[in-house]
Each structure stands twice: as C-alpha cells, then as structure tokens.
Amino acid sequence: MELKEILNQIPEYKEFMTISELDASSKKLAEKFNYVDLKEIGKSREGRTIYCLKIGEGKKNALLFGFPHPNEPIGSMSLEFLSCFLAENPDFTKNSGYTWYLIKAIDIDGAILNEGWFKGEFNPLKYAKNYYRPATYQQVEWTFPVKYKKFSFNSPLPETRALMELLNLIKPKFMYSLHNSSFGGVYFLISYEIGNLHTDLVDFVTRENLPLHLGEPELSSMIKYHDGFFQSAGIQEIYDSLEVEGVENPQQVLKTGTSSFDYLKKIVGKESFSFGCEIPYFYDKRIADCSLTDLNRKNLRIESLEYIKDIY
Numbered sequence: 001m002e003l004k005e006i007l008n009q010i011p012e013y014k015e016f017m018t019i020s021e022l023d024a025s026s027k028k029l030a031e032k033f034n035y036v037d038l039k040e041i042g043k044s045r046e047g048r049t050i051y052c053l054k055i056g057e058g059k060k061n062a063l064l065f066g067f068p069h070p071n072e073p074i075g076s077m078s079l080e081f082l083s084c085f086l087a088e089n090p091d092f093t094k095n096s097g098y099t100w101y102l103i104k105a106i107d108i109d110g111a112i113l114n115e116g117w118f119k120g121e122f123n124p125l126k127y128a129k130n131y132y133r134p135a136t137y138q139q140v141e142w143t144f145p146v147k148y149k150k151f152s153f154n155s156p157l158p159e160t161r162a163l164m165e166l167l168n169l170i171k172p173k174f175m176y177s178l179h180n181s182s183f184g185g186v187y188f189l190i191s192y193e194i195g196n197l198h199t200d201l202v203d204f205v206t207r208e209n210l211p212l213h214l215g216e217p218e219l220s221s222m223i224k225y226h227d228g229f230f231q232s233a234g235i236q237e238i239y240d241s242l243e244v245e246g247v248e249n250p251q252q253v254l255k256t257g258t259s260s261f262d263y264l265k266k267i268v269g270k271e272s273f274s275f276g277c278e279i280p281y282f283y284d285k286r287i288a289d290c291s292l293t294d295l296n297r298k299n300l301r302i303e304s305l306e307y308i309k310d311i312y
Contacts, residue, residue, distance in 0.1 A: 016073040016118035022104045033087045042162025046109045055086045058098040063172040065103035068141040070110025075178020107140045136256040146258035153257040180279040185213035189232040189276035198226040234262025
C-alpha cells in the first residue's frame, strides 16, 4: 500500500485526545481484535498505569512512543491512527514483518497537566497559559542511566524504567520517539544515514506544505547529514560540547541522564535504527528565506537571551 494512500485515511483531527480518551481507545481496540494485546508496562510517578499496545507477530520488533515530553501530543494522535490502521489491516501488518509496540503516552502525569489546551480552539496564548514541561532531569526522554568520562547518572524515573525494561525485553529493530516543537521548521534525528531517506522525507515535508529547518543542530557536536537531518544524540554529545566551549568540569553542570536513542544503542548497537521528528505547532514560511538581512544574527541572539532572562 502506498504511503499517500495511508495518509489519506488519517482523520482531520481538530483536537488532541486526553490520556483517559487514549487509554479508552486502546482498551476498545484490544477488546475488538483478538490479535491486539494491551499490556501494562509500568506505573507513572503518580501511580497511573502506562499502557502499551502490541499488534502483529513479525520477527522484528518496532517500538513507537508518544509524549516523550508532556507538551508534545502530536505523536499520540499519530499513534492513535496507526494503532487502528494496523489492527484493521492485518495483511499490511503481517507483510511489514514487524511486531508493533505502541505507547501512546509515556509521560502521562505531565500530559494531563497540559490538557487545558488540548480541546477547543488552539492558539499561542491558550498554549502558553496551560503549558507544562518539567526540568530536563525530570523528563522521561532524558533520564536513562549513563556513565561517560567523569559523569554518571543512575536515577531513571519510573516511566523511564518502564521503557528500559521494554527495550531490554524486545530489543527493537526500529524505535521512534514522537516529538514535536513549539516553533520553527521540521527536522529529523536519525541514528545514521540510510538509503534515500533525506530525499523522501524532504519531499514529504514539502508536500505537506511545511517548512524545513535550515539551521544548525541543537548541539554543536551533533553531525549534520543534510538540511533538517541530524544524528540523534546522547549525553556524551552534550558533555563534549561543554568541553569545547571551555567548561572545565562538565560533570558538575550536567544534572540529567542520557536519551532513549543512546540507551537503545548501548543495548543493540547498530542492529537498530532510531528515528525522531520535530514538528512545530507554530511557524512562519519566511524561515525558508535564506537571503541576507540588514540584521546581525549574533546581536539578535544576544538580544533574545536578554529577553529570556527578563522573563525568568
């Protein structure tokens, strides 16, 4: 089945689903199809059950999880559709060769704190007034245990431990942490270059009438493969960046663990492929304009940092 044909089946979602709605949908799917299992993989910090759908019986395993950060619900809607599609198209699921593990929400406690902007008209003010995102050391995506040079972290959150146990159990060939950003252009985080991935995905972003991120990566030490494509990173890249910038003891600055990408790499090495994509809520198509302006970027950046300091 062609990708476009599948995309045309996605509903025109106007709102985001709450955690209770996502859970109810998963339970209903598991009750309807005998080849769909709903597993409890752990508990959140506040004692809520973390659910994972298992669909198919392929020899290879794929793990996709939404809400890696609690203000990022776009992926949960992607997985809501994908779970239904895989269940309703068993031939496609079988031909994929994968057993699919889908976690619609991994940070459920944080997601619930954002639900004030999930329903009704979506705009920047409503988003800002109901926004919640924890410090990095309280993020599921960035509290995987790691040792690197003089740095050590071994305080995974309960949600992170649930992911760790699942990763160690299924050792997925493919893992997708479904992120989205607040502003900017679309960009991708990948384990390594593969096939025509750049061309195919840039074409896809263009067809969806979205802008591509044309700037540098989040970290200076990250490898840039192509405009909008960067190598997925762990705490090692952050540590090295701090060293390059002249920080004498990076281990005293870092308060967090490593990423899911890095943790999976430690388990299976190059036997798996990790994928991430940042989709913005708000964007201006002028960010694709690379012509020079009368303004100096360095001065603008300094000005923006002063503005942020004033807000804090």
